[in-house]
Amino acid sequence: MTVAKLELSTDPALKLDADSSSGAKLSPRAELARRALYYMSLMREAEDRIERKLYRQGKILGGVYVGRGQEAIPVGAGLAARPEDVLFPSHRDLALYFMRGISLREVFAQYMGRAAGLTRGRDGNMHMGDLRKRIVAIISAMAASVPVAAGAAMALKYQGKDDVVFVFFGDGATSRGDWHEGINLAAVQKAPLVLLCNNNQYAYSTPLDKQMACANVADRAPGYGIPAEIADGNDPLAVYDACERAAAHARSGNGPYLIECKTFRMTGHSAHDPADYVPKELFELWEQRCPIRRVERRLLDEGWDSPAAIEAVHARVRREIDEAIEWAENSPYPDPSELLDGVFERKES
């Protein structure tokens, strides 16, 4: 086998600076905030279209899961990850794909089951990946990615690299045996693994206190002899900072590091779930902590961006998405004649 040739990301948001109205050189922090805004906006808008338009129009089938209100987690982490670092997204981390240079077209095609999707119609929605871009597809079984990520991290160490692996999971996923086994193995092996928990306080309809009897997911880290911290999961820069600390720890050969991002799921579990079981007040409370509004305020308060520049970001996002949806809708479905291909390697004969 030839190992997948790397095609490392050219971060589309880098273009933002060039586009920016202000010619002045920005501080690194400001640049981060801007890139965070772009990717969070992209994820929010893309998922809104998916969940509120395309799904309801019957153009997207199957289960649809979005990360509304939780965009700071993939975006903060994605900003901290180097292009060679390996990402294992979970089901509310769409931004990671864009940050790895996977196009909106490919993503919408994926959601619509088209041939141009990353899985060529074989799997749906966020079940996608691209080894060349070092982003690994989730499988449905919660936390199944954790042992696989542990093995990827062991391989990086084996290869003498200082790259790290980022693996994402929800609060509910931490109940699974795979979560435990994967972290324990990585800890014993001192594998460079950054563990990112999206603690959005629900697992489907199940609230935290029916999922675990400890107060924080972070409380589990001492059982693996690894450090943990709790981050504000609605602030991409806080997530970024935590990831920088975690990745530095892992890159230096100290093994795994757990970050618990406290946030809230601003939707039902999936597009067909009205979430009647969630007290309304919680939605109202967390609406005020919207990570997008928050980074916008920061950009304005610090004088890093003007209201017009912010509006321009959203407008660009909408434009890009409109274009991509149209393209994807007109792209072909996979041909049924391909059904049998690729269960095994095709042997040249």
Place this chain on the structure above:
Amino acid sequence: MTVAKLELSTDPALKLDADSSSGAKLSPRAELARRALYYMSLMREAEDRIERKLYRQGKILGGVYVGRGQEAIPVGAGLAARPEDVLFPSHRDLALYFMRGISLREVFAQYMGRAAGLTRGRDGNMHMGDLRKRIVAIISAMAASVPVAAGAAMALKYQGKDDVVFVFFGDGATSRGDWHEGINLAAVQKAPLVLLCNNNQYAYSTPLDKQMACANVADRAPGYGIPAEIADGNDPLAVYDACERAAAHARSGNGPYLIECKTFRMTGHSAHDPADYVPKELFELWEQRCPIRRVERRLLDEGWDSPAAIEAVHARVRREIDEAIEWAENSPYPDPSELLDGVFERKES
């Protein structure tokens, strides 16, 4: 189905007091120490015969695992358990069977694959149980008993009883997903579950530091929001005291409680393992902590028993074992015609 009728244990060691040379009434502590001596001696001697005689003579086939040096754990716990409490032994807890009134004859027959064994020759060695005596058979997969024990504990709570479940496992078993899932479920459900870890510092050839990156198994308890304590696993009274605390906690509706018993495996992993990978000094060090010698010293130091009385216990044990082995060796093998029975319930027709 009619639920298995309970046949709760008549503790054979109770007879000790009657047999005792001294007519004086003993303190409860002294009684405990005496019973501990009897059962530890019984387990030690029975396992010595199994591993060092019968196995080498080819009279016992398959894998043979003994608990030499770790007898204080099942014995201390077995003394604390009430007859209605449910026991889930692991593979180094032979004493529990005797304490539940399962006879030496049945146990030797079991090890020799005879029809009179608790599994009628269908399974081997310590893979045995008897629901009527509330003792559940282990399966090989390490820690698989933990979720099952959690369910038994949930059932006791469901039934409004104040009985508890004791589940036993090794240090290595704590790496398994089932361990994590079972404890977490029991913790969320506040099920009355006492978790007993035999930390003998090895899992087969694998030392602790290749099994886990934390210092103690007890360090894992906060991740489940449950209390834990570390007990001297070579002192049956220390284990007993810890179990009393744990069972009281569980009986009062407070959920699981973890006890980590620090001890050492004074043998190879199984009868065919010479344990060359274990530094000799460790065996020498832990030999001095032998739980049987220790309880003997205590009985003498406190003036609870004379050297002669102690020797009488060992002599009684040897007598009982001789008799049981002879009986078992002369007992029949299962009849092959039974091979197909009992995969499913036999329906009366």
Place this chain on the structure above:
Amino acid sequence: MPTTYVEAIREGLREEMERDPNVFLLGEDIGIYGGAFKVTQGLLDQFGGRRIVDTPISESAIVGAAIGASFMGLRPVAEMQFADFISCGFDQIVNFAAKCRYRWNAPAPLVLRAPCGGGIHGGPYHSQQNEAWFTHTPGLKVVLPATARDAKGLIKSAIRDNDPVIFYEHKALYRRVKEDLPEGDYTVPIGKASVHREGRHMSIVTYSAMVHVAAEVAALMEREGLSIEVIDLRTLTPLDEETILASVRKTSKAIVLHEANLTGGFGGEIAARITEKAFEYLDGPVLRLAAPDTPVPFSPPLEEAYLPNAQKLLEKVRWLAAY
């Protein structure tokens, strides 16, 4: 008023819970949410949290806990949110539950409900039909109802059964099939196939959603003068071999149909038994129609190409009729 398949299961659960205070349900999101497919909707209100237990995401612990509770005299009914996740509790099922009666006479009377099957655009992880893993594991009963009547009668039998039962509910049938059910308490026996439709010229042996595909084809072929008998196995283990063999001895031709992947599917077992035990009666090879050996694809044209359907079955029927 006709009852749907999903209502039939719910009513079966309800009646058994009313009848026997030892019956309780456990699983993910089965309480306030009523389960991913709303099978348990309303049961929390009626029976309360003691008997309807929402669990963490822990399939192995769910199965294990059901085993432990069954040892204590309870009658647990555990839900896997999708049959696809049954593999996360696999060891508990095949090694603990399946073997405890045989090993040490400890029955584990539990039911594992598993919503299975494709046709809902669920993709590789929400469409599986994985019963063959369990039919190869002695000690497990595997039940897959195709009709509302059988769904209710079999869930009730499963709960009363003293052995572990895996109860596969086909998701595509939940709201698609309905019928009038017998009044009151009735059960359908585990281990008995039903002759879903009688016929004389050919037998189609099948189960679960594919029964309806077979019935459709039988109706079509009737018009062409070919009389097809449709055997709905309902239970795979223990298998009702008698009913299969009686049918094939009558018709002399057989097709085995299932939605699971072809290779290693239960269809091989059935075909092998027919050939071994009714060889002299066969007027042609026993054919199989099943899904091809790929994961279940997501995209509609692929999933359609994947799933067995009336058209693909018709081809086999015609070929065998002409043999």
Place this chain on the structure above:
Amino acid sequence: MPTTYVEAIREGLREEMERDPNVFLLGEDIGIYGGAFKVTQGLLDQFGGRRIVDTPISESAIVGAAIGASFMGLRPVAEMQFADFISCGFDQIVNFAAKCRYRWNAPAPLVLRAPCGGGIHGGPYHSQQNEAWFTHTPGLKVVLPATARDAKGLIKSAIRDNDPVIFYEHKALYRRVKEDLPEGDYTVPIGKASVHREGRHMSIVTYSAMVHVAAEVAALMEREGLSIEVIDLRTLTPLDEETILASVRKTSKAIVLHEANLTGGFGGEIAARITEKAFEYLDGPVLRLAAPDTPVPFSPPLEEAYLPNAQKLLEKVRWLAAY
């Protein structure tokens, strides 16, 4: 000097590790202890702890880690201490490893070694022959060598293969079969059956330890003038249907033999394919001999009654010969 089956596997591992620095081993007690069956004995000394990784007791993590390492370009060979514990890593095998190439073009070139089979008084949890779970899972290659030569050649092929391979090593063969091996580097192709012994009157299709039972019976029957062809499948998926069908078309009679439980075993698949594709050639029903549908019992008289052996096979052979 003849090489035993266990040595053959060890040499295969060693040669591949010498050839390719990306090959590494992981599993429980495979380092200083050399593995429960000493398959990896000496390899830690030669290759060091970086390439021979002792893991915690975590089958799911072992399989998962092998998948993750394979994504990064390594060639992991993971050991399950006993095939019986493979069920603890089941979901990773059937859902992650098996499906990743199909779903998103991510091959997982890993090998899972699993010591399997009975005859060592291991009881229900140290004797299993559970390959049929995996032959029903598209995306997995399932290999079960019967001879030392094949064991070495196939483990080498498995390591070089770009798909996940489950490699079942029969424990009863480890030290019981030996032969002279070809000098130097050789491989045996995955997906090709071998004609273990040629014959004209009857085919016995089998694999793993049962090949030797079939060969024994073939030798016995030769003296009675019945010429039996023994097909050693070696690989179950992908299956070498051609070799099976060619044999049956020649002999017109077939028995399928395996050590796994009868119902739902791979024997059903083989019998079904033979019947479907060589129906016109058959001069009698395809028979199966397999273990009965119980767990593997521990006690010697029970285990003997359980395992297929020459005597039981002879009965089938005689019956079919007389058909």
